[in-house]
Amino acid sequence: MSRLGIRGVRTRLFLAALGAVGVAVVAMTVAFNLLLGRSLSHNADAVARARAGAQLAALRPTTNGLATGETPDEALGESPFWVFSRGKTLEAARSPEVVTAAARSLAGGRSRFLDVGNADVRLYSVPAVFEEKRLGTVVAGVSLAPYEQTRRTALIDSLALAVLLMLVVALAAYRVLAAAFRPVAQMTESAADWSEHRLDRRFELGEPHDELTRLAATLDQLLDRIAASLRREQRFSSELSHELRTPVARIVAEADLALRRERTSSEYRAALEDVLRHAKEVASTIEALVAAAQQEAGLAHGTADAHEAAAKVVEICTQAANERGVSVELAAPISPVRVGVDPELAARTLQPVVENAIRYGRGHVRLSVNRNGTKVTFLVEDDGPGVDDAERERIFEAGLRGTAARNGSGDGAGLGLALARRLARAASGDIEALPSSNGGRFAVTLPTA
Template sequence: MNAARDVRTRLLLVVLSAVTLALAVATIGFNVLLAASTDGSASSLLRQRADSERGQLRIVGGRIQQSEGSSDPLGDSRVWIYDSRGRAIERPNARAKTAVAAASLSSGPSRFVTVGSTDERLFSFPIVSRGVRYGTIVAGLSLSPYEETRRTALLASLIFAASVLAITGAAAAWLLRSALRPVFVMTQQAEAWSEHDLDKRFELGEPHDELTRLGHTLDQLLDRIAASLRHERRFSAELSHELRTPLAKLSAEAELALRRPREPEEYRRVIGDILANARQIARIVEALLAAAHQEAGPRGIADATEIASAAAAACRPLADERGIELVVVPSQRLRVGVDLDLAERIVHPVLENACRYGGTRVQMSLARGDGVVVITIDDDGPGLTEGEEERIFEPATRGDAGVSSGPSAGLGLALARRLARSVSGEVLASDGAPGARFVVRLPAA
């Protein structure tokens, strides 16, 4: 599997990207706030130092003098004192650039100046007494400790962010691997089952979370695949079984006709037999295809009288050919919860069977039962012998009365019952004495 397309890898990359972005914003924000805080602290300390120095000075005779008893000699502090003419009264030991910057602050308003090359900050504080300016105090402060603090904090925050990212990545990878492991296993199992054993299921119970819902969905998918394969195998088996006999007959007739020259009338008879077998094959294929199509299609709603009329119209030529009186007993309006075409294909083989074996009369009546519509077909033919009530519904099986009635696929009643059961209906047979009785039950709408 391509690692770039792996769901787990993609999710891990998304998590790491989000955490990296969050850590980057947090780290940058922390260091910006720390820089602002240290900058403010340095400025506040300079103001305090200037105020402290101002408290130690007195104005005597228009001149600036330091109070006696000061415990902080000016020479040891980074403080410059200038008179009103800009001359330095006191100055500390400092670099030349710092001294020049301090001298530039001897006049003008109170302000801050940072000497970049020396990494120092200066603050000027005017000495004013009774509205008269007598000089200026310039306080200085080295920014090196603050810069070191900021560098240390930056390095620590980067190490912390990298550690958090690594721990988060490892935890996310473990969680994703643990969470998606069942999905991977289920996918492999479903793939193996779909090829070798369609009867296997996950059976995780009622779906209550993502994994159980996935298992339920896969079980349904396997059910549909298994049903499709069963239908395909049944269709292939029925097609093979039903076509074997007519194809053998067709081949035998053709081979027999080609063995020696025959009279035109004999050729016509052979060609007629071949045509009859070909038509029988066509009927078999059509019936099987219709059954497969109807079983896969959705149900609908139809009028029971229309169903009976459609089936009677389809069987009318056969009934007229055999001199059978085909009667449909009128009834009240009944609705069936099955599509008209499907319902007609269920009733038609049963009615056709009655017309084929009936003596003089076939009657079809409609009635409502307990949640079903009952279509009863009675004929006055030879009826059913004992044990035939179920056997005649088996594919390629005919009753005693049908053995000598001519070629037939023996598939009509079997398909009728299978289609009826596919829509929760049923087709039953019994001996009517005289004749036979068939009952078709379809769900009422």
């Protein structure tokens, strides 16, 4: 069997089950044969005692020692026996010399057993005591051959039964494990196929209640994560190509226009400034998209002071506000408020909304920070033309611009608000255009720390 085969879960379980049953069968076989051997030995002892007792009952005391009487054949059977009295042998069985010598060695001793290994005979001696006087010794023998034969037969039969039992257990374990793992193999094949070609398929076995349904639920969750990851990747690629198209085109157009004819140094400087501005826009767009992707993937963590994040955005937007003659007011919260995102992400989410307010505001932009339950709200207000009710959702679509922009009130590409909402929602927040009769009013919500 190859190492790869042994590493399989089913093979390991099969070998483990077979090994456990094998150890149990071996233990039972050994125990059975030991108990049987002990039982047979006790039976042989009992037979030897019974035959010695029967012969002892047939003895009579005399003035010269002992006299033997008739012993029932059924009591002695074919067992040899000896009777010794005062150094004489009164009865002797026809047995090999080694057995006779062993029986003679028991005369005069206490009751005990003696196995004559060469002759496969067990001897048992018992003193012949009459009126508290020892007059002799009776020795009875029993052949161990039938017991040994029974033991050998039992050993062979138990080994054969153990082998048969192991074969039956192996077959049963193989079939049971094959049946148990068949659904797992099918689910694995289906999950592999679906992850490559049909990410919309799921097992949908309901609430997990056993190992298979828990596995199905886990695979469903894994497929969900793969599908979500693929959707994020596709959306990232789509948004990257869509949102970089305009600034890259402007860079190319500006560079091409600058190279068409000789220009003065001031004209080249103006062209390079335009190229630099659009390049920064490209870098900002890429950074925003990467931040959104990291937030959606759960890779971005941290907290930030809400007022400090807002102050950083105001500082970044100060130059643009001065160029347009717009003042930016930041209202401090009553008490410190923290958001559950890192400072960079909070600033990236808020900055496009503030830039939008500066772009369309006539002279004043106000930014305030408030906590509302589990959310922190950044309220951005301007005194510009505002947002029509019909456009409060459309302005968050990439590449789309509101009526105010089309009327010449702004020069954006329609990308900032879409990216800002994407970042906010990736962080479990949102951006909304609120109804207002006095300019634009946007609410940026992020989770509290």
